[in-house]
Amino acid sequence: MSWGHVSEYKRAIIHVDGDSFFASCEVAKNPTLRGKPVITGRERGIVSACTYEAKAFGVTTGMKLKQARELCPDAIVVPSDYETYSIFSHRMYAIVRRYTPQVEEYSIDECFAEITGTRRMQHMSYENIAAAIQADLTRELGMTFSIGLSCTKVLAKIGSKYKKPNGLTNIPFSKTAEYLKDLPVGYVWGIGPNTASLLNLHGIKTALQFVNRSEVWVTSTLTKPTIDIWRELRGEFVNELDTAGKQTYQSLSKTRTFTPPSTDLSYVFSQLSKNVENACIKLRRWNLAASEISFFLKTQEFTYQHVRIPLIIPTCVPQDIIKALGKDFVRIARPNTLYRATGITMSHLTDAHHIQLDLFGAASQTQSVQQIYDQVDALSERYGKHAVFLGSSLKAMQQDLHLGERGDIPTRVSTLFKGETARRRLGIPFLGVV
């Protein structure tokens, strides 16, 4: 390799990736499942994750459950249990943090960590440190992880994907070429179908061919995200780790597809209303208020109608938002049109505690409603989410109850999580209608 003069590990970055994470959590939670084909995603009708025992039958992520069951009739299919996955996720981060404070919680089943400079203290090579982390994770969490070690995030990510499950792939700078040689450029983290097609047009099929293009060509042909990836593939550290964790949201949204699709506009509106309520619950949990909302209706033909609405006074109260979007809903909703989904996005978020009162006291009504919501949230805390909900959401909520989307959530094995579990739902889903 001819480029650069980067030492093998100017920075040492690892990427940790849980193998079939959701399914592995189910097994760790319930050891009688070990060694069996387990599939998660029952509530969605498609495979969210599956154990390697299921994969051996040809089951893959994203496959319809019906097909999965045909391939693997003995499969144990369970609904997703995000509370449990989240607990294992935080345990994973905590274990990695024993080795370094520089940990980026990238997603529920992945993290990056910078271990630069820890060799002396650990009396180990970087590769052995990675192996030690991997061993701790497996021993303590009862599942396997695949780890990549290299000098940038993009290369570390290639490493963790290189050998799965339970792989540990070290890609020192001088060896990058052999890992990029046969790697289709579209497999690189951050290069999606669109950019891959563009690169293909220019004769670039593999990551190595991409890396070997000149800087002039790259910077004049591509956009910043892709240029950064090119640099990282060459071993140049560009993407800092985001170790601060999630402090707040830029935007926050709730979307729901309903089946079957419907032409009943009052029903469609109730779905939107329910999404608004859910989004507001999340806003309040983060002490945020939205200054702008946008909602959409999605037809059965997958066309969208979007409306953006600025709010004079930031709010986290669903009544305010439903009032604000009602007119536009009536304006854009077409009769005799099959709708399949609605969604709401809250943006321009501000701290809910610092909402400015306007001179005419228009915020005062919002404020008193907000006091009511303090009580609503307290009730939800005791009796479960949606113990209380808006009349405008009624149709959607009734359907959820009918379908058992909520309320029948089984109490999970909890001895494993003493002191860690969030409170359990108490099975009182419907207290009343405001």
Added chain:
DNA sequence: TCTGGGGTCCTAGGACCC
């Protein structure tokens, strides 16, 4: 890939200003 849900960042282009 007959397509679920929740995010982030980047960029082109319009609005507006001097």
Added chain:
DNA sequence: TCTGGGGTCCTAGGACCC
């Protein structure tokens, strides 16, 4: 009124991720 140049801010939409 037309013409010119240059800057900032904002937004819609694209692209990507898990």
